[in-house]
Amino acid sequence: MLISSLKGSQQTNKGYQSSVTSQDTVEALLNLLQDLSSTTDNFLFKQHCTSIINVIQSREALTGSEVTLLKSLYTTFTDTNVTWNASQLSSYLARRRPFIISWTSPTDSAVSLAWLLPPENWHPDRAYPLYVRLHGLNTSYADPIEYMTFFLAPGTPIETTFEDGYSIFPWARGNLWYEGISETDVWESIENLELMVKIDSAKKYLLGFSMGGYGVVALSQKSAGTWAALGVYAGALWYGGAQYLNNATAEKIKDVPVYIVCGDNDGLLNNNQTLYSLLQAVGNQHLYFTTFTGGHEALLLNWQNMFEWVKVFSNDRSVSVGTRVEPRSQFILQNNYPNPYNPETVIGYQIPSRNHVELKIFDALGREIVTLVDKEQDAGIYEVTCDGRNFTSGVYFYRMKAGNFVKTNKMILLK
Numbered sequence: 001m002l003i004s005s006l007k008g009s010q011q012t013n014k015g016y017q018s019s020v021t022s023q024d025t026v027e028a029l030l031n032l033l034q035d036l037s038s039t040t041d042n043f044l045f046k047q048h049c050t051s052i053i054n055v056i057q058s059r060e061a062l063t064g065s066e067v068t069l070l071k072s073l074y075t076t077f078t079d080t081n082v083t084w085n086a087s088q089l090s091s092y093l094a095r096r097r098p099f100i101i102s103w104t105s106p107t108d109s110a111v112s113l114a115w116l117l118p119p120e121n122w123h124p125d126r127a128y129p130l131y132v133r134l135h136g137l138n139t140s141y142a143d144p145i146e147y148m149t150f151f152l153a154p155g156t157p158i159e160t161t162f163e164d165g166y167s168i169f170p171w172a173r174g175n176l177w178y179e180g181i182s183e184t185d186v187w188e189s190i191e192n193l194e195l196m197v198k199i200d201s202a203k204k205y206l207l208g209f210s211m212g213g214y215g216v217v218a219l220s221q222k223s224a225g226t227w228a229a230l231g232v233y234a235g236a237l238w239y240g241g242a243q244y245l246n247n248a249t250a251e252k253i254k255d256v257p258v259y260i261v262c263g264d265n266d267g268l269l270n271n272n273q274t275l276y277s278l279l280q281a282v283g284n285q286h287l288y289f290t291t292f293t294g295g296h297e298a299l300l301l302n303w304q305n306m307f308e309w310v311k312v313f314s315n316d317r318s319v320s321v322g323t324r325v326e327p328r329s330q331f332i333l334q335n336n337y338p339n340p341y342n343p344e345t346v347i348g349y350q351i352p353s354r355n356h357v358e359l360k361i362f363d364a365l366g367r368e369i370v371t372l373v374d375k376e377q378d379a380g381i382y383e384v385t386c387d388g389r390n391f392t393s394g395v396y397f398y399r400m401k402a403g404n405f406v407k408t409n410k411m412i413l414l415k
Contacts, residue, residue, distance in 0.1 A: 025067065025070060025071040025074055026056065026062065026067060026070050028074060029056075029070055029073065029074045029077070030053055030056065030057075032074070032077060032078070032087075033049040033050070033052055033053050033077075034049070034053065036049045036077075036087060037049035037050050037053075040089070042089055043124070043196065043395055044092070044099050044116070044118065044196070044197075045089050045092065045099070047099065047101055047196065048092070048099040048100050048101070050102075051099075051100040051101050051102035051113060052073075052100050052102075052148065054102045054104075054111055055100070055102050055111055055113055055144055055145065055148050056070065056145070058110070058111035058144075059144075059145065062145070065146075066143065066145040066146075069145055069146060069149045069153075070145065070149070072149065072153050072154060073086070073149045073152050073153070075154050076097075076152050076153065076154045079154065082154045083155075083157065084096040084097050084157045086152055091157075092118070093118065093122060095117045095118070095120065095158070095160060095163070096157040096158060097151065097152060097157060097158065098115035098116055098117055098151050098152075098158055098169070099115070099116040099117070099118070100113055100114075100115065100116070100148055100152075101113065101114050101116050101168075101189070101192060101193065101196075102114075103188060103189075103192045105181075105184070105185070105188055106188075107181065107184050107188070108181060111144075112144070112170075112171055112173065112185050112188065112189070113144060113147070113148055113171050114168050114169055114170045114171060114189040114193075115151065115158075115167075115168070115169040116166065116167070116168050116169075116193065117158070117160055117162075117166065117167040117168075118166060119163065119164055119165050119166060120163040120164070124197065124198075125198070126198065127198035127199060127200045128164065128165040128166055128197075128198070128199065128200060128203075129164060129165030129166070129199075129200050129203035129204070129205065129228075129311065130165055130166050130168065130190070130193070130199045130200070130203065130204045130205065131162040131165055131166065131167045131168070131205045131207060131307075132168055132170070132186065132189075132190065132204070132205065132206050132207070133162075133167055133168065133169045133207055133208065133212070134169075134170070134172070134178060134186070134206070134207065134208030134209075134211075134212030134213075134215040134216060135169060135172075135208070135209065135211070135212050136208070136209045136210030136211045136212050136213075136236075136298070137175045137210060137211040137236070138175070139175075141171070141174050141175060142174040142175055143174070144171060144174075147171045147174070148171075159300050160300075160303075161300065161303045161304045161307045162303075162307045162311075163307075164311060165200075165203065165205075166193065166197060166199065168189055168190065168193055170185050170186045170189040171185065172185040172186055172189075172215075173185055175211065177211055177214060177215065177218075177239055177240075178211075178212075178214070178215030178218055178219060179218065182215075183215075183218070183219060186215075186219065195362055195397050195399065196397070200314075202228060202314040202315050203228050203311075203314045204226055204227055204228055205227060205228055205229050205230070205231065205310050205311075206219060206220055206226075206227050206230050206231070207230065207231030207232075207233070207306065207310070208231070208232070208233065208235070209233040209234060209298045210233070210234050210235070210236045210268070210296065210298075211236050211239070212233075212235075213232040213233055213234055213235025213236060213237070213272075214235050214236045214237055214239050214240075214244075216230050216231065216232050216235065217230075217232065217235060217237065217244045217249065217253075217275070218244060220252075220253050220256065221244060221249045221252040221253055222252075224252055224253050224255065224256050225315075227256055227315075228256075228257070228310070228313045228314045228315050229256065229257040229258070229259065229286075229309075229310035229311075229313040230253065230256055230257070230258045230259070230310075231258075231259045231261075231306045231310055232258065232259070232260045232261075232272065232275065233260075233261050233262070233298060233302065233303070233306065234261070234262045234263065234266050234268050234272065234296055234298075235260075235262075235268065235271065235272055235275065236268060236271075237268070237271040237272065237274070237275060238268070238271055242271065245271065245274050245275060245278065246278070247278060247281070247282065249278070250275075250278040250279050250281065250282045250284070251282050253279070253284075254279065254282040254283055254284045255284070256284075256286075257284075257286035257287070257310065257313045258275075258279055258284065258286070258287055258288075259288045259306050259309045259310055260272050260275060260276050260287075260288070260289045260290070261289075261290050261291070261292065261302050261305070261306060262291055263291065263292055263293070263294040263295045263296060263297065264291045264292065264293055264294070265293075265294060265295045266294075266295050266296045267296065268296065269291070272289075273289070276289040286313065288309055290305070345385070345386040345388060345411060346383050346384070346385050346386075347359065347372070347383070347384050347385075347386060347398055348381065348382065348383045348384075349381075349382055349400055349402075350380070350381045350382070351377060351379055351380065351382075351402050352379050353379050354376065354377065354378050354379060355376070355377065355402045355403045356375070356376050356377075356402070356403070357373050357374075357375065357376075357377045357382075357400065357401070357402045358371070358373060358374050358399075358400070358401040358402075359371070359372040359373035359374075359384060359398060359399070359400050359401075360372065360398065360399050361386060361396055361397070361398050362396065362397045362398070362399065363394070363395075363396060363397075369391070369396070370386075372384050372386060372398075386398070395411075396411050397411070398411065
C-alpha cells in the first residue's frame with residue numbers, strides 16, 4: 001500500500017519491546033522496521049525504515065561492532081524510556097533524530113546513504129531551501145553502519161540549525177575527501193532527495209566542517225552556478241598540497257557568497273585566512289570571515305551564525321544536479337491534468353530544440369515504475385498519457401530528462 005497522506009501524522013509506538021539476544025537482534029530489528037514501514041502513512045518515515053533495511057542487507061557480513069551498534073539502534077526504537085524514541089515520527093519532525101535515505105548508486109552499484117533533517121513545521125507540498133552539509137573526517141564515518149547509527153544511538157540525539165530547509169548529510173563513502181566516488185555520492189544524494197521532496201532551486205547551499213570545508217571548495221569550484229552561498233567552517237584546505245588555495249579557484253567562485261569561520265587557536269586558521277584573502281583579491285562582493293575563541297571544534301553557535309548569514313542569499317538560476325547550468329526557459333514541464341490525478345493523467349512538456357527526451361514515473365521510494373518516453377524528439381509541445389490503471393493510489397514522481405536538463409514533479413494518484 002502506498003502513501004495515503006503526505007501530512008506529518010504521528011507515528012504511534014506500538015510498544016515494540018521484547019527481550020532479544022545478540023544472535024537475533026538484527027533479525028528482530030529488520031522485522032520491526034518492515035512492520036513500521038508497512039504501517040506508516042508518512043513517506044519519509046517509510047523511506048527511513050526501508051533505507052535502514054537496505055543498508056544492513058547490503059553488508060555481506062556484519063562485524064561484531066556493527067551488531068553492537070544495531071543492537072543499540074534497536075533499543076532506540078523499542079525502549080519507550082529513550083528520549084526521542086526512534087519509532088516516533090515526532091522525533092524526526094522535531095529534528096532530533098535524522099531520517100536515513102539510501103539508494104543504490106548507478107555508478108558502482110553500492111548502497112549509499114545520507115542523514116536527512118526536514119524543515120521546521122514541515123509541509124511536504126511546499127518547496128524549501130536545501131542545505132548540503134559535508135562532514136569532517138571521523139574514523140566512525142568510515143563504516144556505513146556506524147555512520148547510519150551515529151545519531152540514532154539512545155543517548156545521542158542531534159543538535160542542529162538551518163531550520164528553514166532540508167539539511168542533507170551525505171555519507172560520501174566515509175573519509176575520501178569528497179573526491180571521485182565520494183563526490184559522486186554527494187550529487188547522487190541530492191538527486192535522490194529531489195525525487196522525494198520539493199527543493200527551491202534558487203536556494204541551494206553547500207557547507208562543511210574541516211574535511212567537509214575542503215569539500216565545499218573542491219565541489220563548488222566545479223559547480224559554482226548551483227549554489228546560492230557557501231559555508232566553510234575550519235576548512236582543511238591543506239589537503240592535496242593546498243591545490244585549491246590559488247587565484248584560479250577564487251576566480252571560479254568569486255560570484256558566490258562565502259562565509260568562513262575558524263577558531264583562533266585552530267591550526268587551520270592560516271589556510272582559511274588565505275582563502276578569504278584570495279576571494280577578496282578577485283573581487284568577491286559577498287564575503288564574511290570570523291573567528292572564535294577556541295580550536296578545531298564544530299560549535300552549534302557558529303553553525304547558527306553561518307545559517308543566519310547564508311540564508312539571505314539566493315540565485316534565480318535553474319540548475320540540474322552536477323556541474324552544468326541550463327537557462328530556466330530551455331525546457332518546460334507544462335501543467336498536468338486532471339488534478340488530483342487519476343489513472344489517465346496527462347503530462348505535458350515543451351522542448352525548444354531537438355533532443356533526447358526521457359520521461360519516467362517513480363514511486364514514493366524512488367523505484368522506477370514505468371518509462372513513458374525514451375526517444376529523440378523535435379522542438380515542440382508534447383503530451384503523454386500515463387496509464388495508471390495498475391497503480392495503487394498514492395504519491396508518485398515523474399522525472400523528465402532532456403539533454404543536460406532534469407526536472408522532477410510530484411503527483412498524487414487517486415482512484
